[in-house]
Amino acid sequence: MNEWILIAGMAALTFGPRYLPLALAGRVRIPPLIEQALRFVPIAVLSAIITQTTLIRGGSLDFGLGNAHLLAAVAACIVAWLSRGLFLTVAAGMLAYGLALWLI
Amino acid sequence: MNPARLFLTGARDTLPLILAAIPFGIVYGALATSNGLSQWATLAISLFVYAGSAQFIAVTLLASAAALPVILLTVFVVNLRHMLYAASLMPWVSALPQRIRVLMAFWLTDETYAVVTNRIARDPQLRGLPWYYCGSGLAMYGNWILCTWLGIALGQRMPNITGWGLDVAMVVAFIGIVVPALQSRAQWACALSASVCSLLTWDWPHQSGLLLTALVAITVGVVLERRDNRASKMPAYTAETPTAAQGDGSK
Numbered sequence: 380m381n382e383w384i385l386i387a388g389m390a391a392l393t394f395g396p397r398y399l400p401l402a403l404a405g406r407v408r409i410p411p412l413i414e415q416a417l418r419f420v421p422i423a424v425l426s427a428i429i430t431q432t433t434l435i436r437g438g439s440l441d442f443g444l445g446n447a448h449l450l451a452a453v454a455a456c457i458v459a460w461l462s463r464g465l466f467l468t469v470a471a472g473m474l475a476y477g478l479a480l481w482l483i
Numbered sequence: 484m485n486p487a488r489l490f491l492t493g494a495r496d497t498l499p500l501i502l503a504a505i506p507f508g509i510v511y512g513a514l515a516t517s518n519g520l521s522q523w524a525t526l527a528i529s530l531f532v533y534a535g536s537a538q539f540i541a542v543t544l545l546a547s548a549a550a551l552p553v554i555l556l557t558v559f560v561v562n563l564r565h566m567l568y569a570a571s572l573m574p575w576v577s578a579l580p581q582r583i584r585v586l587m588a589f590w591l592t593d594e595t596y597a598v599v600t601n602r603i604a605r606d607p608q609l610r611g612l613p614w615y616y617c618g619s620g621l622a623m624y625g626n627w628i629l630c631t632w633l634g635i636a637l638g639q640r641m642p643n644i645t646g647w648g649l650d651v652a653m654v655v656a657f658i659g660i661v662v663p664a665l666q667s668r669a670q671w672a673c674a675l676s677a678s679v680c681s682l683l684t685w686d687w688p689h690q691s692g693l694l695l696t697a698l699v700a701i702t703v704g705v706v707l708e709r710r711d712n713r714a715s716k717m718p719a720y721t722a723e724t725p726t727a728a729q730g731d732g733s734k
Binding site: 382383384385386388389390392393394396397398399400401402403404405408409412414415416417418419420421422423424425426427428429430431432433434435440447448451452455456459460463464465466468469471472473476480 | 499500502503520521524527528531532533534536537538540541545551554555558559560561562563564565566567568569570572573574576577578581584585587588589591593597648650651652653654655656657658659660661662663664665669670673674675677678680681682685693696697700701704705708709
């Protein structure tokens with residue numbers, strides 16, 4: 380595969396959605412239904428990525444206590460819910476990951 | 484506050500997110516080169532695309548021999564959330580020259596968006612927002628390029644660095660963004676259906692399951708939100724978007 384076609388394509392498909400609304404600011408408004416749907420995109424996509432990265436380890440589903448990613452994710456969820464702070468969440472998640480690796 | 488102070492404040496407020504991005508950037512650099520991308524292409528993607536999670540997904544797909552259109556389509560879908568971010572920033576940029584909007588668009592990430600909207604919420608009358616925004620954007624961007632380069636170098640010396648599970652930093656950072664955002668019943672339903680659907684479709688070829696998952700979860704969210712808004716006798720749109728109304732008055 381040609382790497383530069385990949386890079387040019389990614390650049391266009393990244394910049395386009397970021398710039399289009401800013402370019403049109405002051406001229407048009409997004410239809411309400413589209414804007415409502417777009418508001419769910421971060422939650423939908425990030426939740427899917429979080430779930431897959433956490434639970435699909437080594438090519439199969441892993442709900443076991445030996446899954447360090449799962450333990451880190453659970454710790455991060457609890458801290459994120461209680462503290463609402465990103466920094467604390469990342470620190471707690473990494474700490475839990477280190478502890479889990481050490482204990483397992 | 485003068486422009487230079489605003490610029491530095493923007494960079495400083497972004498610090499926790501910069502720290503969380505460090506392992507993420509290093510793993511991206513190491514993973515991309517070990518997945519067969521050349522060193523220059525790996526760095527060029529950080530320089531010219533600058534898309535965090537989308538870069539990660541692209542190089543993961545590259546390793547699973549996904550077709551180019553599938554990679555590009557996935558990148559586009561993963562980046563669609565930035566369109567919403569940009570849309571919500573529309574009221575604040577309508578008086579700015581296009582070249583500044585181009586710069587703001589290029590530096591629009593989850594991190595900078597979170598920091599900037601937090602600032603707007605605390606200080607809606609803030610003047611010189613572009614300075615603050617660009618301080619945050621440049622700090623994230625510089626750090627990202629540096630960490631990519633570091634990852635390329637470390638990946639050479641420690642080929643198994645991608646096996647250390649450093650992608651866990653990305654996962655917990657995403658959790659830190661998503662979990663506090665879950666307020667309404669519709670948002671919870673969207674997150675839960677995305678999780679379930681992503682587990683049912685994870686082995687679909689070329690991660691096409693991710694696209695279906697996004698569609699299903701977004702639909703669940705929109706349908707539930709409309710129903711809840713109708714139940715509370717509020718118009719479906721205005722109930723959830725106070726900023727759109729503010730935007731009209733600010734011009």
